[in-house]
Amino acid sequence: MDMATEMISRVGIVGAGQMGAGIAEVCARAGVDVLVAEATRELAAAGRARILRSLDRGVSSGKLTEREREQAAWRLRFTDDLADFADRQLVVEAVVEDVAVKTAVFARLDEVIDDPVAVLASNTSSIPIMTLAAATAHPDRVIGLHFFNPVPVLPLVELVTTSDTAESISERAESFAHDVLGKQVVRSGDRSGFVVNALLVPYLLSGIRMVESGFATAADIDKAMVLGCAHPMGPLKLADLVGLDTVKAIAETMYDEFAEPLYLPPPLLVQMVDDGHCGKKSGEGFYRYDEASAS
Numbered sequence: 001m002d003m004a005t006e007m008i009s010r011v012g013i014v015g016a017g018q019m020g021a022g023i024a025e026v027c028a029r030a031g032v033d034v035l036v037a038e039a040t041r042e043l044a045a046a047g048r049a050r051i052l053r054s055l056d057r058g059v060s061s062g063k064l065t066e067r068e069r070e071q072a073a074w075r076l077r078f079t080d081d082l083a084d085f086a087d088r089q090l091v092v093e094a095v096v097e098d099v100a101v102k103t104a105v106f107a108r109l110d111e112v113i114d115d116p117v118a119v120l121a122s123n124t125s126s127i128p129i130m131t132l133a134a135a136t137a138h139p140d141r142v143i144g145l146h147f148f149n150p151v152p153v154l155p156l157v158e159l160v161t162t163s164d165t166a167e168s169i170s171e172r173a174e175s176f177a178h179d180v181l182g183k184q185v186v187r188s189g190d191r192s193g194f195v196v197n198a199l200l201v202p203y204l205l206s207g208i209r210m211v212e213s214g215f216a217t218a219a220d221i222d223k224a225m226v227l228g229c230a231h232p233m234g235p236l237k238l239a240d241l242v243g244l245d246t247v248k249a250i251a252e253t254m255y256d257e258f259a260e261p262l263y264l265p266p267p268l269l270v271q272m273v274d275d276g277h278c279g280k281k282s283g284e285g286f287y288r289y290d291e292a293s294a295s
């Protein structure tokens with residue numbers, strides 16, 4: 001077996017926020033050894049607690065046995081030092097949607113990991129993968145693997161390659177997402193927003209503009225899209241789920257790339273984020289959430 005087709009059994013996840021925790025959880029549930037990096041011990045503890053709560057939820061809804069929960073929890077380890085990622089065969093970066101922070105992570109991962117067929121993936125929603133690849137000396141190993149929230153529930157992964165990504169790396173990443181994690185993969189060109197957010201973000205922003213203008217309430221807009229279009233949730237509730245800070249960051253990146261007014265974050269969104277109302281994870285957005293549901 002050549003190295004590029006060797007089964008991936010050791011992954012690293014950078015960031016244990018909403019997305020990083022979800023990705024770490026599905027990897028651990030799939031039987032993979034998972035090392036999660038967070039900046040501080042406190043953030044690592046919060047990330048671990050978030051994953052354990054979600055595993056508990058899996059047990060209470062009958063999707064996991066107690067034993068599977070225990071085994072998944074046992075496969076998860078945490079560190080605050082990316083140097084510990086030297087033996088990882090695949091890393092998914094899931095830190096804040098900020099180019100400077102992400103490029104610093106990629107530069108560091110590239111230094112730490114020598115394996116030429118290790119996959120360095122980003123879960124970015126909107127930053128072109130080439131921007132991250134350019135921060136490394138080995139852009140052929142860099143790829144986008146974009147998951148959807150809640151990661152344990154939604155089956156899609158967008159696979160984003162650049163003109164520099166080696167075909168063996170994209171095949172390895174695709175096989176991991178599909179064969180190991182059981183996700184469905186679509187391939188996307190390397191443009192800000194990829195497939196899903198290019199369509200979703202203007203829709204979410206239009207919903208926010210509708211609330212802003214007083215045209216309809218958040219509850220009525222959501223009810224309209226759930227009952228009128230059979231969406232599982234309406235745009236305001238979905239914006240709260242994604243995180244209003246994340247929606248704003250994605251919109252800004254897309255606006256920077258395309259200069260289309262439809263991507264410009266509406267003042268109401270900016271105001272809510274400035275006020276710390278970032279949606280479900282912060283306890284308040286277009287709706288209020290109690291502490292248990294916010295995590």
Ligand SMILES: CC(=O)CC(=O)SCCNC(=O)CCNC(=O)[C@H](O)C(C)(C)COP(=O)(O)OP(=O)(O)OC[C@H]1O[C@@H](n2cnc3c(N)ncnc32)[C@H](O)[C@@H]1OP(=O)(O)O
Pocket residue numbers: 054057061063124125147148149150152153154197200232233238242
């Ligand atoms: C911005 C980006 O870059 C990318 C993105 O993530 S875009 C956002 C994409 N996400 C979406 O569009 C989400 C749309 N919404 C949904 O799919 C659904 O409303 C939802 C799954 C979030 C909740 O569904 P619901 O029916 O209202 O609630 P609920 O009954 O609690 O959950 C449905 C199932 O999902 C499971 N579930 C919900 N949230 C979960 C979580 N965080 N972790 C694990 N399982 C979860 C529940 O256990 C339940 O499973 P069963 O049906 O087997 O019991």
